[in-house]
Amino acid sequence: MTYMPHLSRRSFIIGAAAAGGGLAIGFDLPLGGPAVVRAADGAPEVNAWVVVRPDDTVVVRIARSEMGQGTLTGLAQLVAEELECDWSKVTTEYPTPGQNAARKRVWGDFSTGGSRGIRSSQDYVRKGGAAARLMLVQAAANDWKVPVAECSVSRGVITHTPSGRTTTYGKVAEAAAKLEAPRDVALKDPKDWTIAGKSLKRLDTVDKTTGKMVYGIDVKLPGMLNAAIKACPVVGGKLKSYDEASIAGAKGVKKVVKVGDDAVAVVADTWWHAKSALDALKIEWDEGENAKVSSETIDKWLAEGLDNAQPAFVGNQNGDVKAALANAARKVEAVYNYPYQNHATMEPMNATALFTGDRCEVWTGTQNGEAAFTMTVKESGLAAEQCDVHKLMLGGGFGRRGNSDFVRQAVAIAKQMPGTPVKLVWSREEDMTQGRYHPITQCKMTGAFDADNNLTALHVRISGQSILVYQRPEALIKGMDPATFAGLAPSGDAAIGYSVPNLLVEHAMRNPHLPPGFWRGVNINQNAIYLECFMDELAHATRQDPLEFRRKLMAEHPRHLAVLNAVAEKIGWSTPPAKGIYRGIAQHMGYASYVAAAVEISVSEGSKIKVHRMVAATDPGYAVNPAQIERQVAGSFVYGLSALFYGGITVKDGRVEQQNFDTYNSMRIAEMPKVESIVMPSGGFWGGVGEPTICVAAPAVLNAFFAATGKRIRSVPLKDQNVSFA
Template sequence: MTTTTNTSRRHFVIGSSAIAAGLAIGFDLPMMSSANAAMGTGITAMDPLTNPEIGIWVVVKPNDDVIVRIVRSEMGQGTITGLAQMVAEELQCNWNKVSYEYPSPSENLKRNKAWGSYSTGGSRGIRTSEQYVRKGGAAARMMLVQAAANQWNVPVAECIAKDSVITHTPSGRKTTFGKVSVAASQLEVPKDVPLKDPKDWQLIGKSVNRIDGMADKVTGKQVYAIDLKFPGMLNATIKESPVFGGKVKSFDAAKAQSMKGVKKVVQVGDTAVAVIADTFWQAKTALDQVNIVWDSGSNVNVSSETIKKMLEDGLNANDTFVHNTNGDVKAALASASKTVEATYFYPYLNHATLEPQTATAKWTPDSCEAWVPTQDGEASLAAVIAASGLPAEKCNAYKVNLGGGFGRRGAFQDYTTQAVNIAKQMPGTHVKLIWTREEDMTQGRYHPVMMCKMTAAIDDKKNVTGINMRLSGQSILSAVRPAVVAANKGKDPVVFQGLEASGEHGITYSFPNLTVDHAMRNTHVPPGFWRGVNVNQNAIFIETFMDELAETTGMDSVEFRRKHMEKYPRAIAVLNAVADGIGWTKPAAPGVFRGVAQMRSFGSYVAAACELSVTNGTDVEIHRIVAATDPGYAVNPAQIARQVSGSFLYGLSALFEEEITIDKGAVVQKNFDTFNSIRLYQMPKVETIIIQGGGKDWGGVGEPTIAVAAPAVLNAIYRATGKRLRTVPLKNSGMKLV
């Protein structure tokens, strides 16, 4: 599909809002004519004459080095390596000569959005781009082979490519990619691009080494956004109203303005004050001396207690959005021999990226550039354009390596907007904005708070005849993408992740009567997409309740699940894998107890089984977790195993330690001393089982597995203590991980 380039400021900002919403973007595989775009950090430019583009995805140097263009963001999850593997698989190049670069979103705009979506979130980095990046590699191979065939004046069908070498099979003549790259770059990109059958993959599915500088990360040489330096650069830090929705009433900067290194004290919009200085520490120290008077507004009366009361009211409200229903749950409950009910609470959570929010910007009346650690380069560019007041063609945003993302740096570009607005106060100068840890903790976009009431009907034969699941809590999309909510007649479909009737977040249980609904209860606390999003709490709700129902009906918890999962063979497969891996049918060691959980989310089927012991009724030691994941296809098994372990650390930290609470309208937790995460010694051994279910759909890896660790552990804790723990985090129930 060909689109017409429109570089007006309004058009691009609106278009990037659609990108952030995850909408499909059409693109031309053939490259556009201009290729002299600044890549990576924007400091160096590619020369298409000495380093020819073979299509838009591949650059081949004369020495056979291959540069793969990648627009998704690397946050440690391995997306860059996985995408490069897929391009290289179809390209048939030498993997040891592959590197990567980031095309800037401005260049993407110039090329009619040829590279597609820049957004990296929702476990979509690989699965929603695998088709077109593989086609990019295959098209480049076809062009290189065609160029060689043209030089030899032989039929292209007689030539093959392997390890960056093209061979004419009848004669044995050979040439390299580098030697024909210039000629290949002049050819038309083929329109019919067949892809390899998965059974013929040589590189996809292999645990190849990562290409994103792991050695530099380990040694500290890796440059993240917070490390950027430019000649004459200034530094800034900022303080926004601690009460969400509050504004700056007044501020006295006299003392701060006179401090060493301070250049300016400025108000940023209606809500914040920033200090610009030679160094970050000078800016921070001076900002502490600025006397700011806040107008907090009515939100100052909100607390965690008032929020929880609102959610409790929602559990019994009539104004709900029904999302998944079959049969007649009310009739099933009315005729039940027994009912089982359980109420759960899941708190606000911060992303707490190790690198706090940061961005560097340079503004002049004629141009604006920003260097941003972003999960969505086009969203960052849209923020730059909007804040700069300049047309799109005079702006650019360069992606810099992220020190953690987890959903914070995608749809939310507040830090980018602030950086540009501050840089406008110092025209022609690079200004790097760095949030303090306290600012990062108190100005987040938080995992939404949620309560849930589960009710089940059981007949006289101990069959579960109906389940009613009432969610009460915040909607992310109401705040972030209200147009999606409006299109769904007020309902937020993301709330129901893992609970839908079908699709990539479809529930994997069947009951004769079922209703899942949501009482939307929004607060002034800004919600956001936190790794795994709503499947995290939904997995706890449904999977711990399944254990309760198994016990009530007198069945083994694994057998109970299987009984209600007959329509979902891939879900049964991951459940069976962890049950076998943990030795479910064999007695555990004395004092050791087991728990299990399974879920479908982000297109993948995942399960976990754990073994743990509890001493003194409160001290939990998790000995091991067996994890199974079926993402359809495994691009890099070693990286999948790392992602599973990392996601479990994230999920267990939330289960035991983490919460954001509100007092007088503001976040209470200011740093890691009050928003804790588990330590290395507390992390259990994780054994990962990868199942490749295949099919046409690809599932995610980075987010699905996070959800099953917590309910598996909760189910095991019940067996160890006899206590059903339904409020997260467990520290509030006196439980701790040792």
């Protein structure tokens, strides 16, 4: 159950049209006979995933996008594991989305989100590696005229055991590429892994320390111009007019262009000239009805949805909550809320496009190369065979770069300047104003106890925005957005970890005008706060230990319980903390992984938090690179706690108020303690890593804050509650 954008129906049609076309740049070059597909440098492709050069270098094709999460290295490890090649000779390359379309999606899905990079492609990339190994060994056996069963391979060196003869992958790749691919390949038991499962160093580090890594914003093409853009700051509004005379004579300016019906761009020799002129350009907007919207009106509308009389979608239900609440010996109720958040990737959105009339090419950092390609085809008005997208390193994604709005703009600008490559770069302010924001919700939590302090009912009533309505309406189920119930669902990849005799989880959908998007962790961020802080409230209301209270409800959820127990043990829950130190705990499930956190904090002056220890546990089923998983866990805590303490996007007169990092701040090194990560893969399933742990940091800290102060914070961000880092 994943909720990141898949290809739309339209893109499938485009993809199908492109299949069989002549777009395969770097492929099908007639060097080694018609059967051999070749990489751009002429090296033979053993199969779509594996190219072997004569010097034994193995090029592993990576379809998913690297944005810091380490998927490039992890996927290469999985292929190399089955390939039995020499890891020190592995390099990687991205096939382009145009090539994928032309080759009937031989590389499958390019979309990189929902923590799916590894878990949803591990099976076929491992099989790709295994199949290539079988073909390479077969080629050697054929050459030696010996039975393949007498041959073995280790680190890319093939040995004929009876004779002791050896050869290498590089020497037999040409012959292997001509063989028919095996139909069935067996995969190794992960217990036997020697490359996968190990904390190998990332493959992309050196260039990231020398300034050589090329991000989308760094693209340079001959004759390239630069564009800065402003779209109507009230989303839904239109561009009414602009006064080109207001920037007459501005240095370096080449052209002012309308982009779609809601934006204007200045194209200049340098981006600084473009941006300076754009800032001076007199623009009139037709802001429309949305200009009347403010955070106050949104909050009021959402609050109305908490009324049980209002219609709502049911996401999880067992027993009879209404009756159980009516018969309760005691009821506890609390209302929570979680605001809009912006992704604020370090690299602002950008894309470079070149349109020549019969061809359109785009260079960009995208989490979804196929969606960017589809957008390029659509906006250029050309056929799929005439377009392609070149994927570059992403300066952060976190879900934002799964959208292709900036690709659409870049192509629209390039179309107005045929033959000239134009790089569109958003200012930070544009990036803040035109986000695809983490959705806003409120939640009323109600719990019922019997006379013996047993929890008899839990009612979770969420009111607020649906991501799928905006991003993937085809994934709605009779109007219901199942993603809303992440971590609260009855079963699947994001199942609730508690058994309550009477349970009702529902969603009163309210969709304000700010466009929502998938934001690292997506709906588990707020759902974990709602559920895990309220579980803490229920425990305290009945004078039960928060850990023991949870455990009583988790007997049927052993994997949820295992990660909770792991953090409890590591933080030392059974022994009292040092004087002045307070603990909080939380667990949740998302993206098929089980996660928990325990923290130790101190609070000074009643509101200043210092986080002393953070313990995290994650069970992702299989751990392809434990060191990278630890980095994702720690990084997710920084992202999640930044949102908790400093985040929150607010709306005034229909516009986003926060314009830069001065008003939408992010944690610094001084505020972040070491995260003690427990990676505890239990096997038998494949869970994600990039996102799941993000959701348990905030409730663990909020629960610790209650333990320290007796104050329950139910509203994010903390800066609006006058709570800060010490």
